[in-house]
Amino acid sequence: MINSAIIGLGKMGLSHCAIINAHKDANLVAVCDTSSFMLNALKKYSGMACYTDYKKMLDENKLDCLFVASPTKYHAEMVKYALERNISVFCEKPFALKIEDAEELVKIVDEKKLVNQVGYHNRFLGTFNYLKQLIDKNLLGEIYHFTGEAYGPVVLKEKGGTWRSNSSEGGGCLYDYASHVLNLISFLVGTPNQAIGSILKRIYSKQVDDAVYSNLIMDNGLSGQLIVNWSDETYRKMSTQITVLGKKGKVVCDATECKIYLKEDCKEENLTKGWNIKYVTDLTEPVDFYLRGEEYSSQIDYFIKHVIAKNTDNVNSFKTAYETDKVIDMIKANAGRLS
Amino acid sequence: MERILFGDNQFFAVNHLSDEKSRAQAIKFKDNSAIIKVLDDMYDSGIHTFMCTTHDRIASVCDNLRSNPEKYSDFKIIPCMPYAHKYANAVTELGIIGTLKQYIPGNIIGAFTKGGLALATNDYVSLMELLVDAEIKMFKCIQTPAIFLQNVMTDLLLGLGMNDILVAYAKYIKDKYKVDPGFITMNLPLLLDVLEKGGIENPLICCSINKIGFRMSGGIELYERTLKEKRCRVIAMQVFAAGAIPPKEALEYVCKLDGVQSILFGASSKSHIVQTKELIDKLSS
CATH class of the missing domain: 3.40.50.720 (NAD(P)-binding Rossmann-like Domain)
Incomplete structure (x- = not known):
């Protein structure tokens, strides 16, 4: 104890x-x-x-x-x-x-x-862990592009009064929402070392960004896009999705399902040519107390x-979170100011 | 309690297996008339109890029931509160106190209102009662055989060890609304122990029960053992494990399970409702 x-x-x-x-x-x-x-x-x-x-x-x-x-x-x-x-x-x-x-x-x-x-916590979701295994086993071949997205209904009106509406306290969509996606990107395909064309967009908030858009580039030439918006009321709750494109296939993955498209059969993983879908129910370990x-x-x-x-x-670890903090800073520096 | 209860997840884009299906449902049920049509199909098929969250849109369902009392003479609703995302999203933006101020009716700032006093003096039971009243308001003049606490709230209080609030909730529902208090949970064995210790005998509990043990915290064996002991009245939900188990196989398991009183399911079409009901009736006999 x-x-x-x-x-x-x-x-x-x-x-x-x-x-x-x-x-x-x-x-x-x-x-x-x-x-x-x-x-x-x-x-x-x-x-x-x-x-x-x-x-x-x-x-x-x-x-x-x-x-x-x-x-x-x-x-x-x-x-x-x-x-x-x-x-x-x-x-x-x-x-x-x-x-x-x-x-x-x-x-x-x-x-x-x-x-x-x-x-x-996304790192503890069965779907994203499964995607990581597929990438590590090189099922998708050489990966050339990815998209990291998150949407949700947090700020839907022009008001707001907690620390989340103040960027100097760690508020805003970049810190709160996009950080999750950036951390997942690092976990799955590596940490970007360049951000270009970044936009921190205010929609309803006066002081912080409500949406983040950025092009992320890795050392090895891999590129990707970050699209995050916490002022999207078409979502009932936060929804995070990662798409990874490789020369041998493509995966679209979120918290509930992992959709895999392969150009050829893969017997070891029991996946066939074309679309395969794995659900969170197949990939989730039970917990002792569920909240x-x-x-x-x-x-x-x-x-x-x-x-x-x-x-x-x-x-x-702190170290991996520190990497994410660095990417957050990079996007902030690249965006320069709130658009 | 009827053997078969109809749920509402499909109406509010709740799909535990696919975000894409969620969106398709949100489009299909954009208008309240689409919800009411499915509920009519449910009623015509012989299922007379609708178990739903206290989502804002249920208000129009209630209006429809009140406007046609003869048509819906045996229509019952089991409200489950609160609609948690409403509060969760508000807490991110407004904080806990800000959210309470937004959702407790009346002028919360006024020191002499019940809400103002309760907030100022940290009277948590009174606050709970005010929130219950606010959530239940829309069901006026509608038959509500039971009122449930949603799993996020039940399990949060359970985890925090705020057992007295769970017990106070049950007492309030019984005393003020004269109906059965119910609890939705993902932690049946743990909750049952706590409720029994609080003096609530044979409680009404709605929880996940399915062949693959999905969202049955404590494990499927412990659940089956608990059901057999008949210490509570159980409504089985998530019997298809969000669609992971084929319908017949899923229902074969739950219909034969000793200790399950009712089965809750949701569907978006008449044929699906009728098929599922026939299957449950057949397998339960």
């Missing part, structure tokens, strides 16, 4: 809170937030120790791991404070607002050998197992 705590009781923090609290191998001993509303609810009904000062929480409790789900601008200082006390950290995405901070944190975990993970998608439970279960085993060889 390990002891854990959470900073931040927003949407992700609460969801993590429920999943950790229901986990058989973890004790959730303390939570920290600035809002008394959620804090009092947990104090009253769940019996966790509640704090408004995260330093005090980390100093007063003997913790094995910490979950950071505060607004992005606070990630770096909170993560650092925990690492200095030898506490393993699971941090929400995106990782850090300043590249220098991300770099420093990667260095600290390397030296201290602490488990470190970032909440890019809102297997991937959210799986990523936490995975982190807890790594903390118990003191195994720092984990996916979604």
Whole structure:
């Protein structure tokens, strides 16, 4: 049994809170937030120790791991404070607002050998993992292009008042939505080193981007497009899709299905020439406690197992999230200003 | 509770297997008249209970029922609340307090309203009651044999250990609305333990039950054992595991399962409704 705590009781923090609290191998001993509303609810009904000062929480409790789900601008200082006390950290995405901070944190975990993970939950979806296997086995042949897309209904009107409507706090579609897609792109086909023709578009928001469009180029000549829009009400919830084109086939993959087109049969993978469809039901491992998608439970279960085993060889490490932060910065620099 | 209940996922572009199919459904059911037509087919086929989320568009279904009381004399609705995406999307934009202010009726800022006081004093049970009232409003004068809490809410409270709120919800539905409180969950064994500890005997629970164990947290064996013990009344949902199991095979499993009281399914066409109903009737006899 390990002891854990959470900073931040927003949407992700609460969801993590429920999943950790229901986990058989973890004790959730303390939570920290600035809002008394959620804090009092947990104090009253769940019996966790509640704090408004995260330093005090980390100093007063003997913790094995910490979950950071505060607004992005606070990630770096909170993560650092925990690492200095030898506490393993699971941090929400995106990782850090300043590249220098991300770099420093990667260095600290390397030296201290602490488990470190970032909440890019798509990495725990059966469909995207299956696509990665197909790519690694070279089923698609030489890959020449990809598209990474995400759409959802977050900002649909001209108003807004949380930290997500302020880019200096890590708000906006690029940080919140596009980061997921960029992380997936790195996982599947590699990290782009050039962004060209990038557009950060305001649609309803006054201060942040509601859509991101960019052409991404890799060292090896592979190119792709990023198309992300969080002001699209034709989607009921966030929907992420990756299309990969290779000389021997093409794959269109989202959270629910992986559609594979092959030019020739592939007996080893039991795939035939033409279209093949694999569904998430075939590709998903069951979880012990389900809240809102297997991937959210799986990523936490995975982190807890790594903390118990003191195994720092984990996916979604700070290092991979730092790579994503760098691509975010690259797109920002290329776009120059909000269009 | 009837043996067969009709669900609403198909109307609101919920498809757990394909985003593309979701979009096709959104196009097909763009107009409320298309929803009402399928519900008429359901009613004519002999299924008289519609289990649905408290989605805004259900209001027009309710209006239609109230305008034709004779035609729909035996039409029942089982509301499931809340329609979670409405709140989840609002929380991303407005924060938790902002969302509560938006959805609790009346002037929440007013210190002397029930909502204002509840928010100011962190009276969570009162807030829960206000949100329930707001969600249930559209079902006025409609037969609602039970009112369910959606799985995201049930399982969030369950995970957080806020068992008292789950129990308070059940009590409120029973006392104020005089109907059966129900819970949708993806964690049947865990929830049942918690509800029993809270003094709720033989609760009404709707959960995934299917041959491949899809979304049956704790495992299919534990589910089957729990069902056999008959400690709760169970409505089986996701019996086709989002379409992963062929219909006949899926229904053969669930219809023969001891401890399943009702089966929930959704369909978009008359032939599909009739076929599924006939199959369930045949396999259940």
